[in-house]
Amino acid sequence: NAGVMQNPRHLVRRRGQEARLRCSPMKGHSHVYWYRQLPEEGLKFMVYLQKENIIDESGMPKERFSAEFPKEGPSILRIQQVVRGDSAAYFCASSLSGDSSGANVLTFGAGSRLTVL
Amino acid sequence: GDSVTQMEGPVTLSEEAFLTINCTYTATGYPSLFWYVQYPGEGLQLLLKATKADDKGSNKGFEATYRKETTSFHLEKGSVQVSDSAVYFCALSDRTRGRRALTFGSGTRLQVQP
Numbered sequence: 001n002a003g004v005m006q007n008p009r010h011l012v013r014r015r016g017q018e019a020r021l022r023c024s025p026m027k028g029h030s031h032v033y034w035y036r037q038l039p040e041e042g043l044k045f046m047v048y049l050q051k052e053n054i055i056d057e058s059g060m061p062k063e064r065f066s067a068e069f070p071k072e073g074p075s076i077l078r079i080q081q082v083v084r085g086d087s088a089a090y091f092c093a094s095s096l097s098g099d100s101s102g103a104n105v106l107t108f109g110a111g112s113r114l115t116v117l
Numbered sequence: 118g119d120s121v122t123q124m125e126g127p128v129t130l131s132e133e134a135f136l137t138i139n140c141t142y143t144a145t146g147y148p149s150l151f152w153y154v155q156y157p158g159e160g161l162q163l164l165l166k167a168t169k170a171d172d173k174g175s176n177k178g179f180e181a182t183y184r185k186e187t188t189s190f191h192l193e194k195g196s197v198q199v200s201d202s203a204v205y206f207c208a209l210s211d212r213t214r215g216r217r218a219l220t221f222g223s224g225t226r227l228q229v230q231p
Contacts, residue, residue: 004160033218042206042223043161056218091160106219108153108160 004029004094004109005074012115019079019086021112025094032075033106034067037089046090049075082116089113119144121207123222130197130229138192138225140181140207148209150174150183150190151219155204164192164205197229 005024013019025032030051035043045059049069060067064082069075079086090113093106124139142148149168153161165174170185179194190207207222 006160035221043219043221045218045220048218059218093161105163105166108162110158110160 004092004107006090006092006109006112008112009110010113010115012117013082014117015083016081019082019114019116021077021079021090021092021114022074023077023092023094023109024074025092026107029094029096029107031095031097032069033093033095034075034077035091035093037091037111039088043091046077079114082114084116087114087116119148119209119211119220121209121220121222123205123207123225126204126224126226128225128227130227132199132229132231133196134229136192136194136197136201136227138205138207138227140190140192140222142188142190142207142209144188144209144211146211148211150181151208151210152179152181152190152192153206153208153221155206155224157203161206197227199229199231202227202229 004026007022011019032049034046036046037043047060047067048056052071064080066078089111091108091111093108095106120143122141151166152164154164155161165176167174167183170183173182181190181192183190204224204226206224208219210219
């Protein structure tokens with residue numbers, strides 16, 4: 001079991017370009033969460049998705065950010081027209097069910113580090 | 118809304134010292150509480166958890182007790198090792214409010230010196 005796979009691990013973009021971050025959940029997991037970690041800060045929730053559905057996007061910036069989790073393939077976090085403030089580590093996590101109590105543990109990927117020049 | 122407050126780091130200790138990292142939370146429901154650890158360049162790993170008041174989570178020598186009366190979940194270890202150097206995150210999940218994602222504290226960096 002390869003765990004949660006994220007790619008790319010490192011991504012450099014110039015201001016105004018687009019960034020696409022991919023996340024393949026653990027085998028059998030159908031719930032995906034995206035978090036953002038700014039330098040020297042904790043993780044901030046962005047979005048929670050199930051296959052083909054966005055369940056909770058209360059942490060997503062209103063503009064330029066979007067996420068999807070298609071029926072086939074990885075979950076994608078897309079950032080359009082990146083700015084320097086988007087530079088951060090973006091972590092994906094997956095779980096077996098949507099109940100985030102003690103019985104349901106989030107498994108995190110190693111993260112994608114975006115640098116905007 | 119839900120929130121988690123952790124002591125600021127970095128915490129610097131010598132090997133075999135006693136560790137305490139404080140964590141307090143605010144939640145209107147009945148949250149589950151977690152400690153996650155992040156080693157350099159890696160993602161977060163679950164260290165331990167507790168799902169109800171007075172539960173004690175433990176793993177790899179680390180312990181934390183869910184204290185509802187003080188809304189706390191302090192992390193402790195009796196004798197730290199250099200390999201424990203990492204960032205530790207306290208987190209909560211409050212399913213009774215329909216929130217299905219974890220709320221994290223800002224993290225506490227632990228540096229253990231030989």
